[in-house]
Amino acid sequence: MPAKRYLPTRIQSVAILLTAVVGILTATPASTAFAHEGRAVGNYILVVGFLQEPAYEGQLNAVSLVVTKPPDEATSQTQDAKPEDDHHGNQPAADHHHADTPTTAEATDVTVHGAIFTSAQIGMDEEFEFEITEELGGIEIPYHVHPGDQEGVIAVSTKKADHGHDRSIEIMDDHAVPDRIEVMIGDTVVWENQEAHAAVVMSGTLSPVTIDMAAQMVNDTLDDETIVARDRVTGLASSLQVEISHIPTAVSRVLPLTELVDDPGHYVAEFVPTAPGDYRVRFFGSIEGNAIDETFDSGPDTYDTVIASDAIQFPVVLESNREIQNATRGALDAVQDLENDLEATSSDASTGMIIGIVGILFGTIAIGISVYAITIARRRN
Numbered sequence: 001m002p003a004k005r006y007l008p009t010r011i012q013s014v015a016i017l018l019t020a021v022v023g024i025l026t027a028t029p030a031s032t033a034f035a036h037e038g039r040a041v042g043n044y045i046l047v048v049g050f051l052q053e054p055a056y057e058g059q060l061n062a063v064s065l066v067v068t069k070p071p072d073e074a075t076s077q078t079q080d081a082k083p084e085d086d087h088h089g090n091q092p093a094a095d096h097h098h099a100d101t102p103t104t105a106e107a108t109d110v111t112v113h114g115a116i117f118t119s120a121q122i123g124m125d126e127e128f129e130f131e132i133t134e135e136l137g138g139i140e141i142p143y144h145v146h147p148g149d150q151e152g153v154i155a156v157s158t159k160k161a162d163h164g165h166d167r168s169i170e171i172m173d174d175h176a177v178p179d180r181i182e183v184m185i186g187d188t189v190v191w192e193n194q195e196a197h198a199a200v201v202m203s204g205t206l207s208p209v210t211i212d213m214a215a216q217m218v219n220d221t222l223d224d225e226t227i228v229a230r231d232r233v234t235g236l237a238s239s240l241q242v243e244i245s246h247i248p249t250a251v252s253r254v255l256p257l258t259e260l261v262d263d264p265g266h267y268v269a270e271f272v273p274t275a276p277g278d279y280r281v282r283f284f285g286s287i288e289g290n291a292i293d294e295t296f297d298s299g300p301d302t303y304d305t306v307i308a309s310d311a312i313q314f315p316v317v318l319e320s321n322r323e324i325q326n327a328t329r330g331a332l333d334a335v336q337d338l339e340n341d342l343e344a345t346s347s348d349a350s351t352g353m354i355i356g357i358v359g360i361l362f363g364t365i366a367i368g369i370s371v372y373a374i375t376i377a378r379r380r381n
Contacts (some may be wrong), residue, residue, distance in 0.1 A: 036048060036049035036064075036146065036149075036206070036303055037049065037146055037147050037296050037302040037303050038113060038114075038146040038200055038202055039146075039200070039294065039296075040114070040118050040120070040200070041292065041294055042290055043069060043290075044067055044068070044069055044233060044287055044290075045067070045068045045069075045113050045114040045118060045202070046065060046066075046067055046283070046294060047064075047065070047066040047068075047113055048063070048064065048065055048281060048283075048296045048303060049064050049303035049304065050062070050063065050064060050298075050303060050304055050306075051063070051064040051268055053303070053304045054304055054307055055273060055304045055305075055306045055307065056273075056306065056307050056308075056309050056311070056312060057273055057274065057275060057276045057306055057307065057308050057309045058272065058273075058274065058309045059272065059273075059309070060270065060271075060272050061270070061271065061272065061273060062268040062269055062270040062271065063242055063244060063255075063268065063269045063271070063281050064266070064267075064268055065240075065242070065257065065266070065267040065268070065283060066113065066232070066265060066266050066267075067232065067233040067236060067265055067267070067287065068112055068113050068114055068115070068231050068232055068233065068265065069231065069232075069233050109231055110139060110140070110141050110142065110203065110204070111142065111204055111205045112204050112231040112232075113202055113203075113204040114202050114203060114204060115203060115204055115231055116136075116141055116203035116204075117130050117143075117201070117202070117203050118200065118201070118202045118203070119191070119200055119201040119202070120200070121198040121199070121200055122191070122193045122198060122199055122200075122201070123193065123198050124193055124194070124195060124196055124197070124198075125192070125193065125194075126192075126193050127190050127191060127192050127193070128190070128191045128193075128201050129166075129188050129189070129190050129191075130188065130189045130191075131164075131186075131187075131188045131189075132154075132156055132183050132184070132185055132186065132187050132188070132189065133185065134160070134185050136156045136185070137156055137157065137158045137159075137185050138156060138157070138158045139156055140153050140154065140155050140156070141153065141154040141156065141203055142203065142204060142205050143201060143202065143203045143204070144201075144202060144204065144205070144206040145171055145176065145191075145199050145200070145201055145202070146199065146200045146202065147197075147199070147200075147301040147302045147303075148171070148173065148174065148195060148199065148301070149206055150171060150172070150174065150175050150176040150179075151176070151179065151205075151206050152169065152176040152178070152179040152180060152181070153179070153180045153181075154181055154183060154189060155180065155181070155182045155183070156183055156184075156185070157182065157183065157184045157185070158185075159184050159185065160184060160185045160186055161184040161185065161186040161187055163186075164186040164187050164188055165187050165188070166187075166188050166190050167181055167183050167187050167188065167189050167190065168190050168191075168192060169181060169189060169190065169191045169192070170191075170192050170194050171191055171192065171193045171194055171195055171199055171201075172194055172195070173194075173195055176191075197301055231265070232264055232265025232266070233265055233287060233288065234259065234264045234265050235259070236257070236259070236267060236285075236287055237256070237257050237258055237259045237267060239285045239286045239287070240257050240267070240283055240284070240285040240286070240287065240292065241254055241255070241256060241257065241283070241284060241285055242254070242255055242256075242257055242269045242281055242282065242283050242284075243255075243281070243282040243284065244269070244271060244279060244280070244281055245279065245280040245281075245282070246273075246275055246277060246279055247277060247278045247279060247280050247297065248275070248277045248278070249275065252280075253271075255269040255270075255271060256269065257269050258270075273306045275306070276305075276306050276307055276308040277305065277306060278297060278298045278299055278305050278306075279297075279298050279305075279306060280295060280296070280297045280298070281295070281296050282294070282295045282296075283296075
């Protein structure tokens with residue numbers, strides 16, 4: 001019996017070795033994530049995506065979550081604020097959305113998501129308006145649009161406009177027109193959504209900004225500690241969890257979140273996506289005592305779909321871990337079936353041999369008895 005178990009064990013060892021080799025061969029250097037989905041949730045802004053994008057099957061990756069809180073909770077009013085008069089003294093139309101500005105530009109890191117403004121979702125042909133106030137004079141405000149990841153810059157002059165003007169920006173499928181606009185204090189920037197789906201306009205750079213990057217882009221008098229305390233929400237690793245689901249198969253798993261040491265307020269949950277397709281991530285728990293249960297699905301309008309690893313393999317396309325494991329599992333099942341058949345055959349053969357021996361024994365005895373009987377009968381005759 002030990003000899004019969006040897007072959008499956010060797011196959012399992014080879015399978016594990018092949019899986020490890022494929023994992024090493026398909027690994028690539030880390031890259032910066034660029035496709036995210038941003039969403040205003042209560043007084044917070046959640047930006048979600050894969051840590052490494054594009055995301056490939058079989059490569060170590062992680063769910064990425066950046067949680068920010070605008071100064072003085074300015075963006076909390078984007079969800080339920082009542083419409084205010086515009087700069088012409090008129091009530092805004094129902095499809096216009098407005099944002100408040102922070103009290104001082106010097107106290108705001110313009111690179112952080114939503115630090116200056118965040119719109120509610122604006123549908124196709126709807127608009128979002130933002131008035132340039134005196135506190136913003138002389139700075140450049142980067143902005144981006146989710147889920148299309150269009151980017152642009154608002155360059156604010158130190159001059160005041162005699163009469164404020166509307167400065168329009170069109171949100172197209174893959175870019176904003178214009179992507180750089182110069183305005184004066186008192187002007188109103190108006191984003192017009194020309195995409196077929198709803199969009200969210202958010203100030204800040206598209207990619208999550210680390211402390212070191214932010215320190216180089218804001219006033220030198222602000223130290224790193226001030227930046228973190230003002231914008232990022234830290235210490236959530238113990239109160240938030242993430243459930244990751246592979247949408248095509250509905251297989252899910254709950255993982256803990258880890259806060260990056262060199263990027264406070266940025267949380268990750270590492271895993272290796274072993275199948276291509278769209279994934280769903282659900283964050284649940286609480287943020288500063290506020291219950292959170294938000295779901296984000298990957299896709300063309302949000303963050304990256306996981307791509308099959310053969311898309312980046314050259315010149316030879318290797319079998320994926322999933323295919324190797326499936327093939328190995330099939331081979332192991334076949335070997336096990338063969339082993340069972342051999343055992344059954346061996347058992348049947350052993351039984352037949354015993355029966356044959358018994359039959360021969362009884363036959364021999366019967367022949368002996370017959371010979372003895374015939375001999376006795378002849379003697380009597």
